[in-house]
Amino acid sequence: MREILERNSEAVREAGRKLVEIGAELAAGKIDDALARVEAVRQTYREWEELDQAAADIEGVIRDREGMLAVQHVLAELVGTVLGSVLRSRLS
Numbered sequence: 001m002r003e004i005l006e007r008n009s010e011a012v013r014e015a016g017r018k019l020v021e022i023g024a025e026l027a028a029g030k031i032d033d034a035l036a037r038v039e040a041v042r043q044t045y046r047e048w049e050e051l052d053q054a055a056a057d058i059e060g061v062i063r064d065r066e067g068m069l070a071v072q073h074v075l076a077e078l079v080g081t082v083l084g085s086v087l088r089s090r091l092s
Helices: 002-007 009-027 031-091
Strands: none
Touching: 002 009, 009 031
16 A cells, blocks of 8 residues: 555545545635535546446447457358358259
8 A cells, every 4th residue: 555655645645635635624614615625626527437337438439349349250250261161062
């Protein structure tokens, strides 16, 4: 865990600063301000989650497309083999 935190030290520092800011607002009795700040952070994460989901959806479509093309290729080979054997048997 320490290694992950160290590799992402700038993000960790920023998260710590945000926590301190929210804590200071709570300590000062500014509950509405603190809740507004938390909601703003949540909105940012929602955007990230939406972007992550969109990327996953795109990757899924690409995988599905690649899979479909692979199946089409195999079926085309099978059809070619069957047609070839039928034509060869007719020509013999």
